[in-house]
Each structure stands twice: as C-alpha cells, then as structure tokens.
Amino acid sequence: LAQVFVFAVAMSESSSSVWQIRLDHGWEAFEEETARQLQAARDQGETKVTYFGRGSCYEVDFSCMKQKNLSTDFTRSVRFAPLARKAPASHAFAFGAPGLVPAFGASAFGGVPIFGAPMVFPMGGFAAAGGPAPKRRRVERPPPPERSERLKRLVGRLCSPGVQVGEPAPVEVVPAKLNARALQKVLTTHVPGIATFLYREQPGSQAMKFMVSAYMSGLQAYQNSPLHGHLTSLLRLVVHEAQEEKPGAVSRLREVAEAFKDCQAVQARAIERAGLKARGEAVDFRERVVALVGEYKGVALKMVADEEVRARGGPNSHVDPPHYENRLISDFGEMVGLPKADIRRAALDTHADQRFPRLSERARKKRSRRLTALFDIGALLRAFAAEVNGFDETSSGDSLARLFLDWVAESMTNKHVVFDEATCTKVEVNNELATAVLEVLFLGETGATPEETFREHNIRDLFHPREPIPDHPGFSGFGESDGVSESNDGLVPASDESVSGSYEDGEDEDDEDEDDSEEGS
Numbered sequence: 001l002a003q004v005f006v007f008a009v010a011m012s013e014s015s016s017s018v019w020q021i022r023l024d025h026g027w028e029a030f031e032e033e034t035a036r037q038l039q040a041a042r043d044q045g046e047t048k049v050t051y052f053g054r055g056s057c058y059e060v061d062f063s064c065m066k067q068k069n070l071s072t073d074f075t076r077s078v079r080f081a082p083l084a085r086k087a088p089a090s091h092a093f094a095f096g097a098p099g100l101v102p103a104f105g106a107s108a109f110g111g112v113p114i115f116g117a118p119m120v121f122p123m124g125g126f127a128a129a130g131g132p133a134p135k136r137r138r139v140e141r142p143p144p145p146e147r148s149e150r151l152k153r154l155v156g157r158l159c160s161p162g163v164q165v166g167e168p169a170p171v172e173v174v175p176a177k178l179n180a181r182a183l184q185k186v187l188t189t190h191v192p193g194i195a196t197f198l199y200r201e202q203p204g205s206q207a208m209k210f211m212v213s214a215y216m217s218g219l220q221a222y223q224n225s226p227l228h229g230h231l232t233s234l235l236r237l238v239v240h241e242a243q244e245e246k247p248g249a250v251s252r253l254r255e256v257a258e259a260f261k262d263c264q265a266v267q268a269r270a271i272e273r274a275g276l277k278a279r280g281e282a283v284d285f286r287e288r289v290v291a292l293v294g295e296y297k298g299v300a301l302k303m304v305a306d307e308e309v310r311a312r313g314g315p316n317s318h319v320d321p322p323h324y325e326n327r328l329i330s331d332f333g334e335m336v337g338l339p340k341a342d343i344r345r346a347a348l349d350t351h352a353d354q355r356f357p358r359l360s361e362r363a364r365k366k367r368s369r370r371l372t373a374l375f376d377i378g379a380l381l382r383a384f385a386a387e388v389n390g391f392d393e394t395s396s397g398d399s400l401a402r403l404f405l406d407w408v409a410e411s412m413t414n415k416h417v418v419f420d421e422a423t424c425t426k427v428e429v430n431n432e433l434a435t436a437v438l439e440v441l442f443l444g445e446t447g448a449t450p451e452e453t454f455r456e457h458n459i460r461d462l463f464h465p466r467e468p469i470p471d472h473p474g475f476s477g478f479g480e481s482d483g484v485s486e487s488n489d490g491l492v493p494a495s496d497e498s499v500s501g502s503y504e505d506g507e508d509e510d511d512e513d514e515d516d517s518e519e520g521s
Contacts, residue, residue, distance in 0.1 A: 144373035164337035234275025
C-alpha cells in the first residue's frame with residue numbers, strides 16, 4: 001500500500017488470538033485460521049462473514065457480534081478482546097498515512113488514557129467509510145496468442161452460448177446405504193492416504209470426516225438450496241459405484257476425495273462432475289465434443305480468475321480462486337457458454353456474493369473477451385485428435401472415439417479416410433482434419449482453403465454440404481481482441497478497487513477511475 005502507518009511500542013507481553021467465542025464454559029479463542037478469516041473480513045469492511053469449521057457452516061455478524069450455525073440457527077456471542085498491556089513512558093511512533101487512525105484498548109500512553117492493543121484501521125478499506133480503496137496489484141498477464149482469421153472465427157463460436165452443456169436431467173434420490181464405519185472402509189480401501197487428507201491443511205481437520213458428513217446429510221453450504229438433494233445423491237452414487245468397483249468408479253471417487261481438502265464450492269464441483277459421469281446419460285457426438293470444449297473453457301476461466309485474484313492481493317482466505325471463479329461464472333457464464341450446471345451452482349455461492357460485487361455489463365464483456373483470448377484452441381484440437389485416435393476394439397459405444405466414427409459415416413463423403421492406410425483398423429486424425437471437423441460441427445462449414453488436403457483429398461470435399469449455422473440468438477460476439485491495450489511490460493496497470501467495494505476493471509489505464517461493479521455502472 002502507498003499509505004504507511006508505523007506504530008512501535010515496547011511491550012512486556014506477547015498476545016494470543018484476540019477473537020473469542022462464548023461457549024458453555026466461558027470465553028475461548030477461535031482457532032488461528034478462523035481468527036484470520038474474521039479479521040480479514042472486518043478489515044475489508046464486511047458486516048458479515050461465513051466460514052466452515054467442525055463440520056458446519058457458520059455466519060458471524062459483526063453488527064451484533066453474534067455467530068450463527070447456518071444449519072441449526074443456534075447463536076453464540078463473539079467478541080474482539082485484546083489483552084491489556086502496560087507501556088513505558090517513552091514510545092516511538094510515526095503517522096505517515098492520512099486516512100489511517102490508531103485504535104486502542106485500556107492502558108496508559110504517556111499519561112493519555114488509551115485502550116489496549118494497537119490496531120490499524122484503513123479508512124478506505126471499510127465499505128461504510130467511503131474513503132479511497134487499496135490499489136490493485138500489477139500482475140503479469142500473458143498476451144493473447146496469435147491466431148489466424150479461421151481460428152478466430154472458430155474460437156469465437158466455441159466461446160459462445162451456442163456451444164454449451166445444458167442442464168442435467170433431475171437426479172433420482174439415492175438413499176444412504178452405508179453407515180459411517182462402512183463408508184470409512186470404502187474410502188480407505190480405494191483412496192490411498194485419505195486418512196492424512198486435511199481440510200485446507202488445518203491440523204486436526206480430517207477431510208474424510210467432512211466427506212462422511214456430506215454423504216450422510218449433504219454439504220452444509222447447500223443445505224437450504226435446490227442443489228442440496230442433487231449433490232447428496234450424486235455423492236452417494238459415486239461412493240456406491242466405487243464400492244461395487246464399476247469401471248472408472250474408483251478414479252471418480254478419488255477425484256471427489258481430493259476435493260474435500262478444499263472448500264465446499266470445490267467439493268460441489270467435483271461431486272457434480274463425477275456424479276454426472278457416473279450416471280452415464282446417453283449423448284451424441286456433438287454433445288460429447290461440447291463437453292470437451294466446456295472443460296477447456298473452464299481452464300481459461302481459471303486463468304482469468306487467477307489474474308484477478310492476484311490483482312486483489314490474493315490468494316488468501318478471503319480472496320480465494322474458487323469463490324471468485326463462481327463470481328465470474330455467475331456473472332458471465334451464459335455469455336461464453338459455460339456449462340449450465342456450473343452456472344446454477346455458482347449462483348448459490350453466498351461467499352462469492354458477500355466478498356465480490358457483481359460485474360457490470362461492461363466488465364462482463366471484458367472478462368468474456370479475456371476468457372476467449374486465453375482459450376487454448378491448440379490444446380483442444382490435440383485432445384480431440386488423441387481421443388478419437390484412441391479407438392480400438394475395447395472402445396465403448398458411448399465413447400467419443402466410437403461416436404466420432406458414427407458421425408463420420410453420416411457427415412463425410414469418404415468414411416474410410418480417417419483410418420490408417422496400412423491396416424485400416426486405427427483412426428488417424430491430425431490437427432488440420434480435427435479443425436475442419438469442429439468447424440463443420442459448430443459453424444456448418446469448414447474454412448479450409450482449396451489447397452488444403454488430407455491424404456491427397458481436398459478437405460473441403462470430405463464433408464457433405466451443410467447450411468451455415470447462425471450465431472446463437474442475441475449473441476453478437478466479443479471479437480478476438482480482449483479489449484486490452486497491452487503495455488510494453490505485459491503488466492496489468494494498477495487501478496482503484498476494493499474487494500468489498502466497487503470493482504475496477506484494472507485493464508486500461510484510462511479506465512482507472514471507472515467503477516465496473518453493477519452498483520457503480
């Protein structure tokens with residue numbers, strides 16, 4: 001921060017945690033990590049903060065200094081209680097920061113009554129104060145990759161509402177058929193080392209304990225939401241299939257178990273992803289490719305979120321990627337065609353709503369352009385080719401490789417051209433043909449030139465004629481540019497913003513004082 005406040009005082013005692021909760025036997029200090037969360041939220045001017053601990057989700061209201069268990073509504077008192085200290089008559093201190101004021105507890109300072117441990121309150125850090133907010137950090141930002149006009153057109157379509165995984169079908173209720181001991185046996189059998197997994201690396205907070213709780217009664221953060229039963233049934237389905245050792249089930253269980261090292265937003269994503277795979281709904285070739293595209297859009301989203309989180313001084317317990325990702329998904333997920341299930345789940349993230357203001361329309365478009373610029377079309381094409389080239393006699397009927405061959409038989413003029421010339425038993429698709437396949441699938445026509453060939457066949461002649469596919473209704477595209485004037489050093493210029501206040505886009509130097517939050521637009 002540009003503002004500096006230095007307060008030096010000789011103290012004879014060291015302090016312990018100052019955040020305390022009133023339990024049945026009296027006041028007790030919060031755990032260190034929880035205390036940091038409370039202090040960070042208060043320093044940012046939040047009136048409330050939620051946190052997860054001891055298997056439940058809690059909300060602390062600073063206005064009345066109460067903690068509420070969000071599952072049971074049971075409340076307890078909390079307080080900020082610094083230890084009293086004595087100080088000698090002479091002290092050295094300096095105030096180099098207009099807008100910063102010291103607050104004190106009960107002691108004496110050079111004959112002037114003060115009050116306890118020193119605290120520093122940045123006036124602009126509180127939403128109610130209305131002062132200047134901290135500057136954004138300058139973060140390294142890779143420039144968008146060079147793309148041909150042909151690839152720009154394809155990427156523009158892929159990162160649009162026209163290429164989107166739809167809402168999953170309702171999940172039937174899956175009852176819990178395992179007790180806690182039987183579930184722990186399944187987990188320890190199929191997830192190596194799960195007994196050592198810790199929730200957010202907190203000593204004593206075993207991830208398996210939270211996973212057992214989620215299996216029995218669901219994720220607490222989604223307790224009163226439409227997704228509670230949906231996620232609970234999907235988690236149970238993943239566990240039951242792993243117990244029965246169905247194909248692919250153990251790896252899905254391990255993915256979910258790993259997610260329980262992190263917050264419930266991450267847990268919910270992993271459960272839904274693994275559970276929907278376990279259901280194995282029948283899909284066609286296009287739907288399989290749309291799902292693959294969705295995974296790469298998710299990677300680009302994480303890159304956008306990482307840039308913004310670092311610009312806000314994170315990652316930390318308050319400014320963390322999972323919840324900021326949900327803020328982005330909720331605000332512009334429809335614009336870039338992120339999976340409907342992800343958008344529905346992100347909209348229920350109360351942490352994202354409390355910590356980050358909604359983006360304005362202008363900011364949504366800029367983030368959408370950035371995601372489009374970061375979308376790795378090369379990696380997608382290579383992944384697609386690897387999937388379809390993996391076809392063999394063991395490929396299942398709903399695999400991408402098998403569905404591709406069915407599509408080839410209907411859509412290509414020469415259905416044998418995708419097989420190797422020597423044995424005609426292996427699929428051999430290169431990046432050029434993969435590009436043409438995705439163009440025909442999502443644009444209705446390939447952009448290949450008359451000179452481009454695949455095994456001496458003109459690529460344009462390999463596909464049956466189709467009508468061009470128009471843009472999704474109401475979508476005008478974002479263009480290839482991410483709307484950013486890159487500086488020579490490749491850094492994001494600093495701009496005014498507060499995590500809990502107005503959102504500055506921080507991407508154009510001449511936009512530095514504009515408010516990009518929905519409230520400020």
